[in-house]
Amino acid sequence: MITMEEAEIRSNIIKAMGHPVRLMTIEFLKEGTRSFSEIFSLFTLDKSTVSKHLLVLKEAGIITSQKTGSDMIYRLEVPCVTDFFGCVTAVIENNVRRQQVCLCKR
Amino acid sequence: MITMEEAEIRSNIIKAMGHPVRLMTIEFLKEGTRSFSEIFSLFTLDKSTVSKHLLVLKEAGIITSQKTGSDMIYRLEVPCVTDFFGCVTAVIENNVRRQQVCLCKR
DNA sequence: TGCCTTGTTGGTAACAATACCAACAAACCA
DNA sequence: TGGTTTGTTGGTATTGTTACCAACAAGGCA
Numbered sequence: 001m002i003t004m005e006e007a008e009i010r011s012n013i014i015k016a017m018g019h020p021v022r023l024m025t026i027e028f029l030k031e032g033t034r035s036f037s038e039i040f041s042l043f044t045l046d047k048s049t050v051s052k053h054l055l056v057l058k059e060a061g062i063i064t065s066q067k068t069g070s071d072m073i074y075r076l077e078v079p080c081v082t083d084f085f086g087c088v089t090a091v092i093e094n095n096v097r098r099q100q101v102c103l104c105k106r
Numbered sequence: 107m108i109t110m111e112e113a114e115i116r117s118n119i120i121k122a123m124g125h126p127v128r129l130m131t132i133e134f135l136k137e138g139t140r141s142f143s144e145i146f147s148l149f150t151l152d153k154s155t156v157s158k159h160l161l162v163l164k165e166a167g168i169i170t171s172q173k174t175g176s177d178m179i180y181r182l183e184v185p186c187v188t189d190f191f192g193c194v195t196a197v198i199e200n201n202v203r204r205q206q207v208c209l210c211k212r
Numbered sequence: 213t214g215c216c217t218t219g220t221t222g223g224t225a226a227c228a229a230t231a232c233c234a235a236c237a238a239a240c241c242a
Numbered sequence: 243t244g245g246t247t248t249g250t251t252g253g254t255a256t257t258g259t260t261a262c263c264a265a266c267a268a269g270g271c272a
Contacts, residue, residue, distance in 0.1 A: 002133045004149075007126035010194045015124035019230090020113035023120070027108045036249060043110075046232055051250055053230090061201035070239055070248060078200055080193040087186040088116045094184055095167035125260085142219060152262055157220055159260090176218060176269055 016060035017081065021045070021053045027085075029063060029076035036072040122166035123187065127151070127159045133191075135169060135182035142178040 002010075017023060025039055040050045054074060057063045064077050076082075108116075123129060131145055146156045160180060163169045170183045182188075 002130055004126060004130065007129045007133075009198060010191065011124050011126045011129045013194050013197050014120060014129070018117050018121035018124045020110060020117045023113045023117045024108060024110065027113070040249090047249065048233080048251080049231055055250085056229095061197050061204070067238095067249095072249065078193065078197045080196055083193060084120075084190040085116065087184065087189060088119050090186055091119050091167050091184045092115060098167070127260095146219090153219065154221080154263080155261055161220085173219095173268095178219065 013060050013062070016056050016062060019053065019056075021050070022057055025053065025057065025074075026062065026076060026081060029074060030079060030082050033073050033075045036074065039074060119166050119168070122162050122168060125159065125162075127156070128163055131159065131163065131180075132168065132182060132187060135180060136185065136188050139179050139181045142180065145180060 017026065021043060024042060028034060028039060028042060036051070036054070039054065040047055043050060054063065054065070058065060062076070062078060062081060063074050065072050065074050067073075123132065127149060130148060134140055134145060134148060142157070142160070145160065146153055149156060160169065160171070164171060168182070168184060168187060169180050171178050171180050173179075
């Protein structure tokens with residue numbers, strides 16, 4: 001079994017992925033490095049909001065950033081995180097199968 | 107790319123895993139079905155708090171429950187979620203390597 | 213029936229997360 | 243140099259999450 005302390009560290013990383021904007025960003029960066037403005041243009045959000053989401057991913061160690069010219073370039077540091085999405089899809093399909101589509105409320 | 111709506115559904119499932127208590131519970135259920143009282147005794151929390159954490163996992167479709175005698179038995183519905191923990195460990199190790207251990211704040 | 217045991221639900225207080233706007237800093241360009 | 247672009251940081255209002263206690267419901271057993 002895992003200790004409570006361990007669980008806390010792990011959940012911090014998972015929590016960082018638990019937001020639609022951050023999830024989409026990860027998916028986007030899976031295709032390669034992207035600039036801030038490219039990521040920003042995916043959403044209809046204030047630039048400060050996007051910047052803060054990227055900071056959350058950075059602090060979790062999931063992405064890194066690097067200033068290049070006038071652009072800030074973001075990179076997916078640990079691509080294996082996207083492997084997980086297949087399993088998330090399996091959960092969703094299982095929910096649909098069990099007609100519990102609308103139960104995922106958080 | 108993934109749509110915003112899709113990202114929302116997925117993030118709901120990931121969010122359900124993003125809490126130490128729920129993460130430990132998933133790890134525990136990986137070993138087999140467990141009763142409420144077995145799960146409850148892992149923590150020093152009020153029973154209502156534990157019950158609510160289990161509800162979150164249920165609503166996400168990650169676990170299921172079934173009344174058996176006087177006990178409520180919980181079961182991990184989609185075991186593949188634990189495959190992900192290996193990658194989370196990779197993130198942690200990468201953070202340590204880059205001396206960013208203390209940056210994972212959420 | 214009365215009373216444990218087992219777990220869920222409701223209420224609420226404390227805290228965390230998220231969004232916006234405004235202000236700022238750094239680099240680039242005219 | 244002065245203005246523009248690019249992104250971050252600070253402040254703050256709103257909303258969401260999590261914990262506790264209390265009350266309840268269902269089942270088992272004296």
